Amino acid sequence: MTATLTSQPRKPKAAKRFRAFWRRWWHQLTAMRTALILLLALALAAIPGSTFPQRSISTVDVTAYFDEHPDLAPWLDRLWAFDVYTSPWFSAIYLLLMISLVGCIVPRLRVHWKALRAKVPDAPQRMSILPYHRVLDAGADANQTRARAVLKQRRWRTEVREHEDGTVVIAAEKGYLRETGNLLFHTSIIFVLVGVAAGSLMSWYGNRILSEDKAYCNNLQQYDEYGLGAWVDETDLPQFCVTLDEFDAEFTNGGPTAFDADVTYETTGDGGEVESGEYDLKVNHPLNIDGTNVFLIGHGYTAVVTYTDRYGQTQTLHQEFLSMDAALNSEGAFKFPDVNVDPATGAVDPDAEVGFDAILVPTFDDSTAMLLGSDPELNNPVLALTAYTGDLGLGDGLPESVYSINEDQIASGELEQVNDDVEVIGVGDAMTLPDGTTLTFDGVEQYAVLQVRHDPGGPVVLAGAVLLLLGLLPGLAVRRRRYWIRWNPDGTVETAGLNRNDFDGLDEECDELTAAIAPDYEPPGPSTDRSDQ
Amino acid sequence: MTGAEVANALFVATIVVYAAAMFSYAVEYAFDKRAPKRAKALVASGGGGGIDADADASDEAPTEAPISPAAARGAGRLGLVLTFLGTAALLASIVVRVVYTGRWPWGNMFEYTVGVALAGMTTWLILVTRGSVPRRLGLFATFAVTMVLGTSVRVYTEAGPLVPALDSYWIIIHVTAAICASGILLIGCVFAILHLLKRAHDRRVSDGKPVRFPVNIAERLPDATALERLTFKIHVFAFPLLTFGIIAGSVWAHLAWGRYWNWDPKEVWAFIAWVVYAAYLHARVSGRSAKANAPWIAILGYAVMLFNLTAVNLVFGGLHSYAGV
Ligand code: HEM
Numbered sequence: 057m058t059a060t061l062t063s064q065p066r067k068p069k070a071a072k073r074f075r076a077f078w079r080r081w082w083h084q085l086t087a088m089r090t091a092l093i094l095l096l097a098l099a100l101a102a103i104p105g106s107t108f109p110q111r112s113i114s115t116v117d118v119t120a121y122f123d124e125h126p127d128l129a130p131w132l133d134r135l136w137a138f139d140v141y142t143s144p145w146f147s148a149i150y151l152l153l154m155i156s157l158v159g160c161i162v163p164r165l166r167v168h169w170k171a172l173r174a175k176v177p178d179a180p181q182r183m184s185i186l187p188y189h190r191v192l193d194a195g196a197d198a199n200q201t202r203a204r205a206v207l208k209q210r211r212w213r214t215e216v217r218e219h220e221d222g223t224v225v226i227a228a229e230k231g232y233l234r235e236t237g238n239l240l241f242h243t244s245i246i247f248v249l250v251g252v253a254a255g256s257l258m259s260w261y262g263n264r265i266l267s268e269d270k271a272y273c274n275n276l277q278q279y280d281e282y283g284l285g286a287w288v289d290e291t292d293l294p295q296f297c298v299t300l301d302e303f304d305a306e307f308t309n310g311g312p313t314a315f316d317a318d319v320t321y322e323t324t325g326d327g328g329e330v331e332s333g334e335y336d337l338k339v340n341h342p343l344n345i346d347g348t349n350v351f352l353i354g355h356g357y358t359a360v361v362t363y364t365d366r367y368g369q370t371q372t373l374h375q376e377f378l379s380m381d382a383a384l385n386s387e388g389a390f391k392f393p394d395v396n397v398d399p400a401t402g403a404v405d406p407d408a409e410v411g412f413d414a415i416l417v418p419t420f421d422d423s424t425a426m427l428l429g430s431d432p433e434l435n436n437p438v439l440a441l442t443a444y445t446g447d448l449g450l451g452d453g454l455p456e457s458v459y460s461i462n463e464d465q466i467a468s469g470e471l472e473q474v475n476d477d478v479e480v481i482g483v484g485d486a487m488t489l490p491d492g493t494t495l496t497f498d499g500v501e502q503y504a505v506l507q508v509r510h511d512p513g514g515p516v517v518l519a520g521a522v523l524l525l526l527g528l529l530p531g532l533a534v535r536r537r538r539y540w541i542r543w544n545p546d547g548t549v550e551t552a553g554l555n556r557n558d559f560d561g562l563d564e565e566c567d568e569l570t571a572a573i574a575p576d577y578e579p580p581g582p583s584t585d586r587s588d589q
Numbered sequence: 590m591t592g593a594e595v596a597n598a599l600f601v602a603t604i605v606v607y608a609a610a611m612f613s614y615a616v617e618y619a620f621d622k623r624a625p626k627r628a629k630a631l632v633a634s635g636g637g638g639g640i641d642a643d644a645d646a647s648d649e650a651p652t653e654a655p656i657s658p659a660a661a662r663g664a665g666r667l668g669l670v671l672t673f674l675g676t677a678a679l680l681a682s683i684v685v686r687v688v689y690t691g692r693w694p695w696g697n698m699f700e701y702t703v704g705v706a707l708a709g710m711t712t713w714l715i716l717v718t719r720g721s722v723p724r725r726l727g728l729f730a731t732f733a734v735t736m737v738l739g740t741s742v743r744v745y746t747e748a749g750p751l752v753p754a755l756d757s758y759w760i761i762i763h764v765t766a767a768i769c770a771s772g773i774l775l776i777g778c779v780f781a782i783l784h785l786l787k788r789a790h791d792r793r794v795s796d797g798k799p800v801r802f803p804v805n806i807a808e809r810l811p812d813a814t815a816l817e818r819l820t821f822k823i824h825v826f827a828f829p830l831l832t833f834g835i836i837a838g839s840v841w842a843h844l845a846w847g848r849y850w851n852w853d854p855k856e857v858w859a860f861i862a863w864v865v866y867a868a869y870l871h872a873r874v875s876g877r878s879a880k881a882n883a884p885w886i887a888i889l890g891y892a893v894m895l896f897n898l899t900a901v902n903l904v905f906g907g908l909h910s911y912a913g914v
Contacts, residue, residue, distance in 0.1 A: 088875040095868040096886075099861045099893075106857040106905060113852060141852055252850075261847070315753045340844045341756040351847035507847040514849060521836045528832060532825045532870075560818065 085152070086159035094153040101149050103351030105140035109134065112141065154249060161242050168235045176215040176227040179552060186540075186552040188566040190577070194547030198574035200224060201586050203541055206572045212539065222545040231536035234557065240527030247520030255513025257287045267358045267503040271299035274348075274508065294510075295324040296345050301334075303502040305355055307433045309382070315339055317352050317504045337504075347510060349438035357386055359416050359439060360498040365395040366408075366491060376503050377416045378459050384432035386416045389460050390495070393450050409448045409459045411471065412495060415440040420480070427480070437500050438482050443474040443489055535559045539566055541573060549574065592689025593747065599682035600703070600738075604694035606675035607710075607735045610668045614728035617665030618809055620656040621725060638717070665724045669717065672727060676710045679738075683707065693766040696751050698902050702741035704764075705898075708772020710734045710822070716776070722819065726882060733779050740899075766834030770827050771894055774866075777823035778891035781884040783807070784816035817884065821873060824887060828866055833857050854905035858897035865890040 057410050084090055109117035118138050122129040136143030183189055192198060203226055207214045212228035219225070241543035262279035264272055272278045274296050284290065299320045306314040317337040323345055324330050335343045343350040362372045377386035389411060396408035418522070420438040427440055449456070449465040456462060465471040479487050486496040536556040543549055553566035553571075567579035590598070656664075683703065688693045694700050713730040716722045751760075772891060790807035800808070805911045810816065838859070843849040869890055872883040 088871060089879060092868050092871045092875050092879060095864050095871065097863040099868070102857050102864075103859050105852055106901070107855040110852060121894050138852065313751065313757065339839075340759070342844060342847070349847065351844075352843075353847050365817055511848075517849065518840070521839075525829065525833055525836065528829050532829065558818075587640040 057539045060451070063435075077360040078461055082159065085156050086163075088160075091153070091156050091160065094149060094156060098149050098153060101146050102140070104137055108137045108140070109139060111138050114293075126369075138440075150249075153223065154246065157242055157245060161239060164235070165239055168239060171235070172232060176213060176229040176538065178215075178227055178552075179225050179542055183540065183542065183550045183552040186554050188551075188553035188563050190551045190570055190575055192549040192551070192570075196549050196574050197576050198541070198543075198549045200226065200543070203573045206569065209369055210260075211570070215503075221252075224543040226541050228539045229536070230539075231528040231534050231556070234534040234536050235531075237527040237534065238534075241524055241531045242527075244520045244523035244527060248517050248525060249520075251513040251520055253513070254516060255285075257285045259509065259511035259513060260284045260288045261292065261507060261509040261511075263353075264506045264508070265356070265503050266298070266300045266506055267374055267376060268300055268303055268501050271297055273297040279508075294346055294348055296348075297322050298350060298506065300504055303355065304391070305432075305502065307431075310431050310433075312432060315352060315355055315504075319350075321344065321345060321350075331412075335508075337385050347512075349509055351509065352504055352509045353507045356503050356505070357384065357416055357418065357434075357437075358503045359390075359414065360501060361390055361412075362391070362496045362498055363392050363395060363410065364494045364496070365392075365397075365410075366493055367396070367399055369395065369397075369399065369506070371395060372498065374501065377414075382432065383430050384418050385428045386418075387414070387459060388416065389413050389458065391448055391450065391458075393448050393460070396493070402467075407446050409446065409450075409490075410493070411444045411448050413442045413444070413461045415478075416500070420482075427478070434500055436482070438480050439497050440478045440480045440485050441495065442478055443487070443495070444471040445489075445491075446471040493496030501553030512581055537562060537565070539569055541570075592685055596634050596682045596685040596689065599678045599685065602737050603675045603679040603682065606671050606678060607731050607738070610671035610675060611728060611731040611735060613664045613668030613671060614725055614731060616656060617668065618725040618728045620661035621658045621665065621809075647863075662903055665727075668727055668731075669724055672710065672714060672731060676707065676714060676763060679703070679710070686729045692751055692756075693760055693764075695760060695768065696755060697746045698744045698898075699741050701747045701764065701768060702737060702744065702898070704768035705771045705775065706737045706741065708769045708777040711738065712773045712776045716819075725809070726811075729779050729783060733775055737775065744903075754845045756839065757845065759837065759844065760813065763834060763837040763841050766830055770831040770834055771898070773823060773827040773845060774891055774894060777820055778888055780816055780820040780823060781887040781891075783810055784813055784820055785888075786810065787813040787816055811829045812909060820884060820887060824866065824869060828870065830867065831863060835863060854901045855897065858893060858901050862890055862897060864892040865893055867901050 109121050111118050121138075125132075126366075136145070140146055142222070175244065204214060204216070207226065207228045210230075212230045213232075214226055214228045217225045217227070260283065262274070262276065262282035264279050266272055274293055276282050276284075276290055276293075301318040301320055303318075304316040305312055306316075317340060318334065319337050320332065320334050322330060322332040331439065335471065337343050337350065337352045338351050342352075356377060357375050358376050360372065360374050362370050363488070364370045371392055372391070373390050375388050375390055377388035379386045390411045391412075395410055396402070397404055413519055415427065417427060417429045417438050417440065419429040419433060419435040421429055421436070429436075444461055447465060447470040449462045449470060461471065466473065474489055481487050481497050483497050486494040488494050538554045538556065539551070540553075541549065541551045551566065551570045553562050553569075555562045570576050571579055683694050683700075690696070710730070713722075713727065713734075717724055717727065786804060786807040787810045789804050790800060791813055793804060804878055819882070838856070839849040842851060842856075850904070865886060869883055869886040872879040872886050876879075
């Protein structure tokens with residue numbers, strides 16, 4: 057019997073408790089203090105992203121970190137140290153912050169919406185409790201029409217109330233823009249985040265090293281590196297091709313001062329119509345092709361060499377080099393997998409492949425003992441070469457750096473180093489190998505590093521950021537305050553003011569208002585007005 | 590002399606003049622005995638009252654002081670004149686650099702730091718001339734700015750041309766905003782420290798504990814509440830500027846690097862600084878205990894700014910590294 061009696065009310069009680077529990081948590085989450093802690097937590101959580109290399113920025117650096125710290129790196133990786141900004145813990149903090157933000161904005165919007173339409177409240181019975189309070193003597197020249205005009209002209213929102221005992225109160229309030237701005241500001245943070253999220257889902261990019269007189273087209277196979285957002289399909293990429301007609305780098309005192317790439321582009325629309333144009337591509341001056349931007353983000357040198365094999369056959373190679381430092385000392389490799397083929401028999405000797413590890417020095421100074429130069433300009437370019445013969449290991453299907461000779465092949469003895477000392481040759485010179493074959497250094501060309509990026513989230517983020525700033529200014533600078541003026545039945549007039557935000561200058565402003573309404577009112581000096589507090 | 594030499598001479602003159610100004614303020618700060626008397630008048634609630642530069646002047650000359658209050662105030666006036674002079678010399682030094690290099694003067698870390706010093710001192714002079722802050726506190730402002738200038742010498746770089754990525758009008762917009770925000774926040778940080786010092790001082794006095802160095806410095810400081818309000822106002826002024834600087838930076842990053850946000854170390858730490866300052870603004874309206882801790886958050890914010898300027902440039906590298914030394 058007791059069971060039936062108690063079990064009935066228990067259920068709603070549990071539900072109630074459950075609801076109360078959530079309500080309490082919701083209150084916690086949307087409390088200002090929680091926002092404060094979450095903000096500080098977010099700041100803290102962002103730090104590791106600057107101390108560990110990030111995959112989203114440079115996979116090369118991450119790989120290097122793994123090589124340097126083979127024991128530690130896998131552990132760090134388990135903690136998402138190399139993907140901080142997409143890690144669960146970072147996401148958790150900002151998602152909580154966003155929920156807290158929404159939970160904060162929605163009720164405030166409601167309150168503000170009401171406040172915007174509500175009447176300004178009446179003055180309290182005892183106006184002297186307010187921080188600003190003045191009593192004008194009976195017979196003071198303060199008429200209501202003037203008061204209304206003055207307040208209206210200064211854009212105060214006013215409310216006139218006539219009480220039964222003959223008291224008349226004008227209540228005025230100003231500074232609603234503060235909360236409007238504040239809400240706009242907080243809302244725009246969500247906007248910015250939506251833009252960022254849209255960007256990570258719908259954007260794509262590709263990096264491409266392009267030598268002079270070369271062209272490439274916008275498909276993934278032709279990029280050196282690329283990334284697609286989760287919602288982007290390879291076939292969605294717009295069709296266009298870009299040719300680098302000429303690249304110019306200007307240097308002053310050993311430092312670059314201008315990069316200039318003349319490009320020609322050709323787009324193919326959905327209907328197959330072809331359009332083309334020319335563009336002067338510079339740093340800070342991207343080319344926009346139907347919402348896809350082509351940026352010039354770097355440059356480097358391309359070495360041109362000709363190899364003459366045992367049978368007198370020649371092969372010319374244009375090989376891009378990667379710069380190693382600010383003086384553009386660059387590293388690269390020349391690989392000739394299909395040389396030394398007897399033209400008479402066509403017999404391929406797999407051990408007669410030739411490769412060179414090389415360093416390109418733009419300005420070689422032979423008065424010093426140093427190989428590397430300190431000037432990025434092409435004043436005396438040389439190649440420092442180490443030759444290898446044997447099997448380059450290109451056919452094994454493994455991905456392979458084009459900038460260096462495969463070290464595994466050297467280690468396994470499949471490739472044999474030819475010269476013990478590095479051989480340095482200038483433009484027009486040749487290195488002769490023991491078998492009589494030669495590598496001639498024909499010259500140096502330039503290449504540009506292009507980045508192609510399409511990010512539909514970008515404009516959303518920018519709009520959000522501009523709104524954020526637009527909301528922030530009034531949200532911080534405007535202050536909300538109230539002012540009352542009351543005509544008492546005994547003929548005295550009282551004025552009072554209240555600051556609803558913590559700021560200075562209330563007394564001055566109210567005194568000025570009082571003086572404008574009652575011209576014979578003389579504001580007291582600043583030292584006395586605090587004595588009555 | 591070449592343009593660079595003139596600029597450098599003016600730069601050295603600035604440091605010397607600021608050091609002299611600092612000394613003059615120190616004399617006023619130590620020997621103008623009116624100061625502590627006034628604190629009472631400044632307890633303001635709700636509206637009203639910043640720090641009045643000149644309230645009641647009851648010149649009860651302390652017998653033991655070797656310098657009379659009047660002479661001390663004279664020293665303070667001299668300090669202010671020297672501060673103006675030094676700032677003019679600093680501005681001239683920057684202008685000469687502009688003429689000499691023919692470009693906007695924020696091209697490397699040295700120039701950036703000098704800009705921050707100029708912005709900080711200018712903020713201070715505006716506050717003093719508006720009467721928002723007593724002149725004798727110039728001691729702390731000139732000290733902070735001189736430290737910044739002194740540090741900048743360590744990263745001195747010959748004025749040279751700009752690398753291509755910096756060669757854009759966005760350098761004017763983005764870097765100027767960042768410099769102004771850093772300069773103003775520097776002064777804000779000074780006030781936060783002074784407020785905390787004064788608070789510690791008041792607490793010791795009301796607990797009847799002895800007041801020792803460095804807390805005893807606070808004896809002549811204005812009222813703690815007034816210092817806190819000024820700290821807040823300065824941060825309120827600087828925060829939108831900082832926000833704008835970061836937004837402008839990301840617009841520029843879009844143009845120069847092809848991506849508006851790269852989580853480059855400089856960007857990470859700017860983000861951190863922004864979030865910390867947002868936390869400061871929230872702390873101030875989140876109840877009593879959070880408000881009491883707010884000045885610490887403001888100081889943390891500036892520590893982050895300084896870290897971003899020094900350690901990130903010198904240690905971390907990244908895309909911003911050419912703006913480094
Ligand atoms: C991404 C997170 C947030 C950021 C970056 C942020 C930033 C800011 C900034 C810069 C201000 C200064 C404007 C002012 O003082 O009027 C501010 C004010 C304010 N924030 Fe936030 N906020 C965030 C989240 C929140 C959350 C979750 C809440 C609610 C709990 C909140 C409540 C407020 C309130 C009530 C003010 C007004 C303070 C005042 O009237 O002075 N904020 N916020």
